[in-house]
Amino acid sequence: MTDADAPPARYDDLRALFINCTLKRSPELSHTEGLMRRSMALMQTQGVDVDLVRLVDHQVAPGVYPDMREHGWEVDEWPELWPLVAQADIVVLGTPLWLGDVSSQLRLLIERLYGHSGDTNDKGQYVFYGKVGGVIVTGNEDGVKHAAMSTLYSLQHIGFTIPPAADAGWIGEVGPGPSYLDEGSGGPENDFTNRNTTFMTWNLLHQARALDDAGGIPAFGNVRSQWNDGERWGYDANPEYR
């Protein structure tokens, strides 16, 4: 197969962070990571600097503050992980499915990201503005879309931009069965999953490229401190239509 078209841009100045929210510590095999690595590999063909973190390998304390050691926990490795998020242009979360929903590690991560929702970038916007988010889900049964709903919602709510089709995943037929990387699962060969993973990955790249080229999102109409100071950017805060 020849590809008539070259990529429309270079991406080798971008950074992507993949966070695997499996319940299994390294070096246990994570099926979710199996699918994540395929998106990572595609980004790497374009020169993107890609990091992978398996959250459960780290002692991350529960809580909604940037450093839980300041709130009574002796150990909290989140402050060491945060710089990877802070510098990433693209963040992709991966989760397995349990009872049709995301893992506890995914929720832990969302809580810790939310803990930075008071941080701002140099334009005064929430710190996640200008970043792009996606999600990868695997299980052997059901729940890809539900897990994606909750995860992508959280990401966009705190400031990420979500490009089209930013969710990819694999599950087998309903009921117990092989997991993604298991011999004969059909996962790695699944055309639907492969196509979605490809489209997601390229859409993340396109959106990150656009945001990076534009210097992020215009800081007009979305700066909290200015709102607090009374700026309304044309919004009529006292309409009389009732």
Added chain:
Amino acid sequence: MTDADAPPARYDDLRALFINCTLKRSPELSHTEGLMRRSMALMQTQGVDVDLVRLVDHQVAPGVYPDMREHGWEVDEWPELWPLVAQADIVVLGTPLWLGDVSSQLRLLIERLYGHSGDTNDKGQYVFYGKVGGVIVTGNEDGVKHAAMSTLYSLQHIGFTIPPAADAGWIGEVGPGPSYLDEGSGGPENDFTNRNTTFMTWNLLHQARALDDAGGIPAFGNVRSQWNDGERWGYDANPEYR
């Protein structure tokens, strides 16, 4: 309050479509529309061409095809509404809450949008690529975020781009109580709701501006027909990492 900064661009070439999924037909008062109109008004200050559709005013047949008259329904007004979606740069869905979830009209709309998921734009991408989506929710009790999750998920999955904080809403304290436009509800004065509505509206405008200026999303890595023809855009469809 004077605004030191002018908007970073003009938006008067953009079209926005607001679809109100209330269960109440015109001219009954829709509280959800009350909040939607505030976002609409802000867009109109920027010259955006804004349409509002109340879905329940139209006889839209249930189904997942573009024209249900071809599938046994005598009446289906969806084909008359579809051009408004097709030409919109921004689509904002509004829904009331019932038992903590979206209205049946919202689901009906999602099904009809999904019915166009086989349509493509002139680049060969899914027809919703290049459009921007948001959601507005009101109720008197609970469920704004859940309704937003499901709605924004559906929009991004079929091709919309979701900018940061693309969900705004209002609910009162838990339990029955006044609705948004009711006297004394506190809704129209709610600072949190007003801020979120403002940020959402501007972020929709910024994203639509960027996509319009760029001629949409690059058609690389996301064209279904090319995938079907064997193109993989660098994705390794046969990895050997197991």
Added chain:
Amino acid sequence: MTDADAPPARYDDLRALFINCTLKRSPELSHTEGLMRRSMALMQTQGVDVDLVRLVDHQVAPGVYPDMREHGWEVDEWPELWPLVAQADIVVLGTPLWLGDVSSQLRLLIERLYGHSGDTNDKGQYVFYGKVGGVIVTGNEDGVKHAAMSTLYSLQHIGFTIPPAADAGWIGEVGPGPSYLDEGSGGPENDFTNRNTTFMTWNLLHQARALDDAGGIPAFGNVRSQWNDGERWGYDANPEYR
């Protein structure tokens, strides 16, 4: 296979109502109905009086009142369907999946059931107290559990009792593929789906038997009018623990 044990009771005085929330009108084939009929057939072997309604065959108006003709709609067939709900001991809702969520017909039904949340039984309890609820979901892709969550939540919230494992469903491997009744889908032979459908059906029967024998749920601690009159049934409405 011989069954050593006889059923622990008779069930031939019970009534069950199955409501199919497919988007397809009769006589179109509904895959969801295919699975629903298997639960129905099992109930019928026990002499249960079973009704099946396909909601989309009826002109049910959107809204949250018992009769929408009193609220501006010329036609509303819900009042003709309501007696089937009112007399049922067991109600099982069936839904297909679109974008990982329930159908618009399912939401329409929930809204109409909710419209009766002010009705009370002869003990003064909400009218759904003493009834038992379950859900059946089919699709070709993903979302059984998410659809079950939302549906069972709504049912229990308005007064249904939910026995163990009251959700059954079938989906194929992720991505487009055959639907439940399609030749070669694997659905009708799926051991997991068959087992879940069987367990669900029997658990619905056991719970309905128990509630019927007991004359419903004791009317103590759950009668709205008594609460409004000041009764608290031992609940300390003014604790001083702060």
Added chain:
Amino acid sequence: MTDADAPPARYDDLRALFINCTLKRSPELSHTEGLMRRSMALMQTQGVDVDLVRLVDHQVAPGVYPDMREHGWEVDEWPELWPLVAQADIVVLGTPLWLGDVSSQLRLLIERLYGHSGDTNDKGQYVFYGKVGGVIVTGNEDGVKHAAMSTLYSLQHIGFTIPPAADAGWIGEVGPGPSYLDEGSGGPENDFTNRNTTFMTWNLLHQARALDDAGGIPAFGNVRSQWNDGERWGYDANPEYR
């Protein structure tokens, strides 16, 4: 107010377990616990033996096995907590809300409960059969119903019975604001929350009383080992209706 009617039964042989899934360790104030204690207090007036566990006070390892020390974790206190679940007739989970969803501690708990889904009781049923479940949610913004959906779904799916209205919660008006126990929150005085908490508590008691009196759920149609041996209890596993 005098109560003309005495409770319909005694409950002093029942055991209830409340598990608080707050992110805050003791002795930090948990608002969720504030509401949970009101349901607990009502049960205690009836002589129920009530336990309260704050999950985050314990070192519970992530995973889906009964004892994660057998799967590589040095510490796992779950095996010490499990007997409290095993002996409980009623289990009520409490969770705060973050971004409209349950806490990571709640998901951790669900995963650990799920880890026992292979355990059986002395009738051969899944070990949660015969237990009754409920949920209590607090936050200052939004998400009570969504959190209840996911939680009650998981409980019923693994074997709990869910009585009517088994979800109670409190949130303030949309946006940041006081939490449940904060001075002036309005939470402890909220009539809707108090009524729901009361109804939930009594419905849990009624259902637990009924199941306890009946010796649990009949072991007919729901025993996995018998299904595996070929028993079908009247279910037609090979229908010919296509």
